Amino acid sequence: MSLPSGDWDAEHMLAFAPCFTDGQVFGFNPETVISVPIDPQTNRPPDVDEHGGHITPDPAAVARAVRMPICNACARRVGHASLYPLPKESTR
């Protein structure tokens, strides 16, 4: 089995998924990937309103939010204020 060359660590590159923000499929380590919590009812982070502004998160929205991995380029673009590493228990 041959792996594509690149500046990644193949041993720890365990998962591939589309980036939530731009839809680009990227590889990541589920233990360290940057992710953003998304409320499935609004398809937005609980602390972001429909205009992209920052709001006080509704605890119910936080509770139902699902953490979606995003690529490094998007993480840099949106900043890290509302981003978290995926919790280990959510990985497969």
Ligand SMILES: [Zn+2]
């Ligand atoms: Zn992205």
